[in-house]
Each structure stands twice: as C-alpha cells, then as structure tokens.
Amino acid sequence: MRHAYLRTLQTPSVARVQEGAYGRSRPVPPENGAPQPMGAEEAAFIAARDSFYLASVGETGWPYVQHRGGPKGFLRILGPTQLAFPDYSGNRQLISAGNVASVGRVSLFLMDYPARERLKILGTCRIVPVAVAPAFDLLPDEPKQERVFVVDVLGFDWNCPKHIMPRYTAEEVEAVVRPLRERIAELEAKLAATGP
Numbered sequence: 001m002r003h004a005y006l007r008t009l010q011t012p013s014v015a016r017v018q019e020g021a022y023g024r025s026r027p028v029p030p031e032n033g034a035p036q037p038m039g040a041e042e043a044a045f046i047a048a049r050d051s052f053y054l055a056s057v058g059e060t061g062w063p064y065v066q067h068r069g070g071p072k073g074f075l076r077i078l079g080p081t082q083l084a085f086p087d088y089s090g091n092r093q094l095i096s097a098g099n100v101a102s103v104g105r106v107s108l109f110l111m112d113y114p115a116r117e118r119l120k121i122l123g124t125c126r127i128v129p130v131a132v133a134p135a136f137d138l139l140p141d142e143p144k145q146e147r148v149f150v151v152d153v154l155g156f157d158w159n160c161p162k163h164i165m166p167r168y169t170a171e172e173v174e175a176v177v178r179p180l181r182e183r184i185a186e187l188e189a190k191l192a193a194t195g196p
Contacts, residue, residue, distance in 0.1 A: 003029040004036040004155030008122055036155040037080035045119055046083070046110065047073050050169075053109040054149075056099035056125075066096050071142050075110075081153045083108075083121070084133070086145035097147065100125045106151060114168055116161035123151040 007028050015025035038046075051069035058064065068075075068085060075085045087097065100106065108121040126149075133148035168176075 004034075005120065005122055005157040006155075007031055008155060035081040035153060038077065038153060038156065039080075042119065042156060043077050045112065045117070046075055046077055048112070049075055049110050052111070054096055055107040055109070056096050057103050057105055058095070058099040059102050064095050064099055074142060075108075078150070083123070083151040083153060085149050085151075086130075086133075086142070087127070087147045087149060088143040089146055096149075097127055100127055100149065106149075108151070111164070113164065114166050114172060116164040116166060118159045118164065119156060120159065121151070121153055121156045123153045125149055125151045 006026070010026060010028045018025040050072045051067060052075060053065055054068050055063055055065045070086070070088065075083060078084050104124050104126065106123055106125040108123075110119040110121070112118070127147050128150055130145050130148060133145075133150075
C-alpha cells in the first residue's frame, strides 16, 4: 500500500497539474495516521541493494541528492518502519548530514536496473554516533563507519518499469560471461589437441 507516500506528495499543486494534463487528479486515500510498514518484498529488495540515492533538503529549501554505496546489505531494515545505513568517509562536505540535522526529511530512491524496478521511500531522519547506533555488525569489506543515519519510514511506493534502461554491474556481467569463457577455453583446448 502506498497511501502514506501518495498522501504526502500529492499536494494541491500536483493535483492541479494532473487535472490539466489528464482531465482529473489521482484520488488520494484518507489518512489513517499510521506510518506505512515495509513487508517481505521491500525487505528483500532493500537487502539486495549495493547503492541508492538519498535526497535531503536544507535550510535554503534547495534539494540535495547524493549517491550512497556499499556492500550489499549496507542499507539495513531495523523494523517495519525503520531503516539505517552507515555514513562512510567521503568528500568531507557533509551536506546530507547538515540537511538531516536541520530539516530531517529524506527521500531514498532504490534502483534495480537489470530487473527494471525501483522503490521510493519517504521518511524523517536523524544521525547517531557509531558508538550508540542500532546494533549491527560490519559487513565483509565494509569501510569504516563515521556515523549512522536512521530513517523512520513514513511511506514508500514502487514505480512502473517504463523508461528504466537496464544496466548491469561488473559482477552481473561476469556471471553471464563466465560460462561463455569456460566454453571457449574448452573448445580451444579440443582444437589444440587435434593438432595443426
């Protein structure tokens, strides 16, 4: 159910643009006051991600979007309405951290390019020191954590696959190419055994 997500983002201005483009606006379900819990489908999708995009807003009202990456599973589900992810050493600008400290509203955009799926998440965020962060073990090959972002999820929405261009990681390409390389090596060995 994406009711909380749509209720939050479908403002009167959005409804007017929808009406101008399509002759009517999308109906928004009534508010029930509860955050939208994530289920097994969302948990599996999130656990498989090695990156996502984080949007935040600062005191000036300008949005800021940052790519976040790490080993698969670095974005962790702490409960049905809570996520956490470590902040690794980077360019030392700390714009997202500053925006979270001042405004605290975030949007996460998670992509699975090969499957042409995307999950959008809205929430409020806070930063906690690593020493008092929610307990989770470091993943293999995970860099040193400087702080932890904890997101209280308000709602989420799955998008349609239209216009998502498939892209593949080096790991995904290698998995497809490996059997071909093995077959080529096998055929080359047979050819070499037959002589000139």
